[in-house]
Amino acid sequence: MITRSLIIASIMLSASSTMSFAGGENVEVMHYWTSGSEAAGLDVLKQLLEKRGVTWSDSPVAGGTGMNMVQVLRARIASDTAPSAAQMHAQQVQAWAAEGVLTDLSDLAKKEDWAKIIAPELVPLISYNGKTVAVPVNVHRSNWLWYNKKVFDKAGVQPPTTWDEFNQVSEKLLAAGVTPLALGGQPWQEADLFENVVLGLGGADFYRKALIEQDQEAIKSETMVKVFDQLRVMNKFVDKNYPGRDWNLATQMVIKGEAGMQIMGDWAKGELSLAKMEPNVDYGCSPAPGTKGDYVWLTDNFGFFTTKDENRVKGQMEMASAILDKDFQEAFNIKKGSIPSRVDVSMDKFDFCGKAAYADRAEAQKTNTSLPSLTHNAATGATKTGVFLDVVSTFFETPTMTSQQAIDQLVAGLKSAE
Amino acid sequence: MQKGHTVAMSFPDAGAFADGSTPKSDLRLWLGKNASQLALAPSVVIVLVVIYGFMIWTGVISLTASKMLPNYSFVGFAQYDRLWSNPIWQIAVSNIFIFGFLFIGFSTAIGLALAILIDQKIRAEGFLRTVYLYPMALSFIVTGTAWKWILNPGLGLERLLHLWGWESFRFDWLVNTEYAIYTLVIAGVWQSSGFVMALFLAALRGIDEDLVKAARLDGAGATQIYRRIIIPQLGPTFMTVGVILMQQAVKSFDLVVALTSGGPGNSTNLPATFMYTQTFGRDQMAVGAASAIMILMTVAAIVVPYLYIDIRNNRDER
Numbered sequence: 001m002i003t004r005s006l007i008i009a010s011i012m013l014s015a016s017s018t019m020s021f022a023g024g025e026n027v028e029v030m031h032y033w034t035s036g037s038e039a040a041g042l043d044v045l046k047q048l049l050e051k052r053g054v055t056w057s058d059s060p061v062a063g064g065t066g067m068n069m070v071q072v073l074r075a076r077i078a079s080d081t082a083p084s085a086a087q088m089h090a091q092q093v094q095a096w097a098a099e100g101v102l103t104d105l106s107d108l109a110k111k112e113d114w115a116k117i118i119a120p121e122l123v124p125l126i127s128y129n130g131k132t133v134a135v136p137v138n139v140h141r142s143n144w145l146w147y148n149k150k151v152f153d154k155a156g157v158q159p160p161t162t163w164d165e166f167n168q169v170s171e172k173l174l175a176a177g178v179t180p181l182a183l184g185g186q187p188w189q190e191a192d193l194f195e196n197v198v199l200g201l202g203g204a205d206f207y208r209k210a211l212i213e214q215d216q217e218a219i220k221s222e223t224m225v226k227v228f229d230q231l232r233v234m235n236k237f238v239d240k241n242y243p244g245r246d247w248n249l250a251t252q253m254v255i256k257g258e259a260g261m262q263i264m265g266d267w268a269k270g271e272l273s274l275a276k277m278e279p280n281v282d283y284g285c286s287p288a289p290g291t292k293g294d295y296v297w298l299t300d301n302f303g304f305f306t307t308k309d310e311n312r313v314k315g316q317m318e319m320a321s322a323i324l325d326k327d328f329q330e331a332f333n334i335k336k337g338s339i340p341s342r343v344d345v346s347m348d349k350f351d352f353c354g355k356a357a358y359a360d361r362a363e364a365q366k367t368n369t370s371l372p373s374l375t376h377n378a379a380t381g382a383t384k385t386g387v388f389l390d391v392v393s394t395f396f397e398t399p400t401m402t403s404q405q406a407i408d409q410l411v412a413g414l415k416s417a418e
Numbered sequence: 419m420q421k422g423h424t425v426a427m428s429f430p431d432a433g434a435f436a437d438g439s440t441p442k443s444d445l446r447l448w449l450g451k452n453a454s455q456l457a458l459a460p461s462v463v464i465v466l467v468v469i470y471g472f473m474i475w476t477g478v479i480s481l482t483a484s485k486m487l488p489n490y491s492f493v494g495f496a497q498y499d500r501l502w503s504n505p506i507w508q509i510a511v512s513n514i515f516i517f518g519f520l521f522i523g524f525s526t527a528i529g530l531a532l533a534i535l536i537d538q539k540i541r542a543e544g545f546l547r548t549v550y551l552y553p554m555a556l557s558f559i560v561t562g563t564a565w566k567w568i569l570n571p572g573l574g575l576e577r578l579l580h581l582w583g584w585e586s587f588r589f590d591w592l593v594n595t596e597y598a599i600y601t602l603v604i605a606g607v608w609q610s611s612g613f614v615m616a617l618f619l620a621a622l623r624g625i626d627e628d629l630v631k632a633a634r635l636d637g638a639g640a641t642q643i644y645r646r647i648i649i650p651q652l653g654p655t656f657m658t659v660g661v662i663l664m665q666q667a668v669k670s671f672d673l674v675v676a677l678t679s680g681g682p683g684n685s686t687n688l689p690a691t692f693m694y695t696q697t698f699g700r701d702q703m704a705v706g707a708a709s710a711i712m713i714l715m716t717v718a719a720i721v722v723p724y725l726y727i728d729i730r731n732n733r734d735e736r
Contacts, residue, residue, distance in 0.1 A: 071698045074487060074698075078487060095701060185593075239572070242593070243678075243682035244678060244679055381701065382699065386695075390506050390684055393683050394684050394685075396683065397682040416503050416504065
């Protein structure tokens with residue numbers, strides 16, 4: 001009886017875990033793009049693949065930060081039933097590649113000359129030990145400042161170009177009875193502010209040393225003290241209900257005119273256009289203070305998991321190739337609010353801010369100031385990123401903590417994250 | 419397999435042949451005697467593997483260098499070192515003690531008070547009982563979300579009282595790093611005290627009326643009767659309530675996620691949320707496992723002596 005129930009149990013288990021498809025090329029795609037505009041963007045890819053004879057099997061795992069998806073993905077990989085492809089941030093590509101579970105796309109990359117068409121700063125992060133292991137879908141920019149034009153006009157202020165100006169503008173907005181900065185008190189949103197202040201006060205070289213290389217000198221430097229001092233000053237520019245607020249609710253505050261500005265990646269555009277706000281008319285986009293000429297990027301990539309099933313491999317290659325299709329890049333990125341990962345796509349149909357982002361990226365590539373975002377897993381691995389998130393969030397929400405204490409915690413935390 | 423199958427099918431009448439003398443009936447006799455053990459065997463196997471097996475596995479993982487996926491290169495107790503040097507873990511540990519003591523204390527006190535009040539042969543008792551018990555039917559996610567709105571100063575209670583004209587009223591614990599942990603206690607107590615009340619009410623109803631009457635004849639007042647006679651008899655119920663609430667406190671994860679997500683500024687992390695973040699968000703599977711083992715050890719330190727006393731008492735009674 002025991003054996004019988006065990007056998008039944010094992011049959012049930014295996015039936016539910018092997019997702020086999022009857023013949024034909026197919027891809028099972030795991031992702032967390034479940035919001036309206038994101039799902040619409042993926043639909044374009046799905047249709048494109050179906051035209052090429054590849055069946056799409058959707059495995060969405062909701063949850064904006066992707067942590068839920070990672071949990072499911074790990075269980076699937078550990079039980080040897082990995083999906084064909086999964087969405088991942090730049091550093092997650094590196095982590096999965098280090099586990100040796102990603103399919104080598106080098107042949108396809110060579111055939112389609114990816115080295116020439118993909119933005120050059122992305123190439124090292126989709127490569128591992130000389131092999132191409134992932135394909136970037138989009139590029140978001142994190143150093144954007146969004147502001148409500150009516151509010152700014154009323155208060156008689158211009159978008160700030162340095163952090164000093166930011167403080168002056170904020171004081172004026174406070175005097176006008178408006179919350180200067182719309183912020184959600186979640187660790188990643190506070191870390192977004194932090195990386196923009198690091199870049200704005202310290203410049204690109206300091207950003208590289210402090211956040212990408214975690215150089216001790218840079219982290220212990222006077223500049224870093226100033227960065228934390230600036231964050232402390234910004235405590236008084238947010239309303240008191242900010243802890244725990246989602247980023248889109250913060251964007252709503254700018255839309256309604258309750259707040260003057262928000263520092264957020266260009267996914268904020270989705271909220272703004274849903275509210276029928278026109279770029280450069282109702283709202284403005286300018287680089288975050290002190291970061292003009294710099295471009296802080298983050299990407300979503302698809303990595304493909306090794307499989308022996310030939311139909312699945314073919315499906316994977318078709319999907320990788322379709323992701324870099326010019327029409328898809330254009331259609332998807334317009335919907336998502338990002339810009340293409342390719343450098344040769346026509347930007348005519350993009351909005352004002354999209355065009356500006358694309359032009360700024362080209363400029364930053366020339367001056368070597370196109371930098372990976374810390375908060376969004378492009379600059380360094382999850383463990384060290386986590387240390388920054390913990391310290392910055394604790395600092396921002398604990399008024400009694402000094403800048404030096406924050407730096408000490410950073411140093412200690414990074415040491416134990418080695 | 420086939421044989422096992424037929425035996426299992428004819429199992430209910432096994433007892434009818436118990437005194438038979440055919441060779442087949444020996445097996446039936448044995449089966450009849452051990453039916454309950456056999457029926458329980460699959461669940462015992464599942465419990466052994468799924469609970470105790472994975473406990474051991476988690477212990478093994480906590481001694482390795484596992485990051486994203488399990489790997490078996492052992493590093494001794496290095497992960498425990500890293501765990502205890504992590505400031506967020508230290509916050510989580512002190513939080514679980516604050517939360518645990520207050521949650522268990524207030525739930526028990528309020529639950530007992532409600533039970534005593536309801537026990538006064540009042541009208542509409544059934545209705546009131548249901549009202550107090552209702553929060554238990556909600557999941558912690560719902561409780562957490564509702565209290566997040568109620569306690570948000572710009573949205574809930576504070577704003578409401580401001581609108582009613584009490585301008586100086588302040589209640590901003592939810593957004594204050596020092597007090598946010600107490601909002602978890604408020605929501606948890608709201609959810610659980612009705613359930614505690616039900617347990618105490620059942621126990622109160624089980625108390626011998628004659629004892630109470632005798633005490634009353636001797637001139638004891640209501641307070642004295644409860645303090646000296648009734649409450650001391652509720653010992654076992656206190657124990658049950660304590661153990662149930664403790665395991666709720668230790669595993670509370672959903673409440674934190676819904677109410678504060680660990681914020682503001684990481685001030686409301688509990689060991690369970692820390693474990694989840696480390697394992698799935700920070701690629702620190704081994705540190706996550708080490709924290710899980712620490713939680714297990716803490717619970718074991720409290721539950722094992724309890725079980726030991728319980729088992730010994732049972733044995734003495736026999």
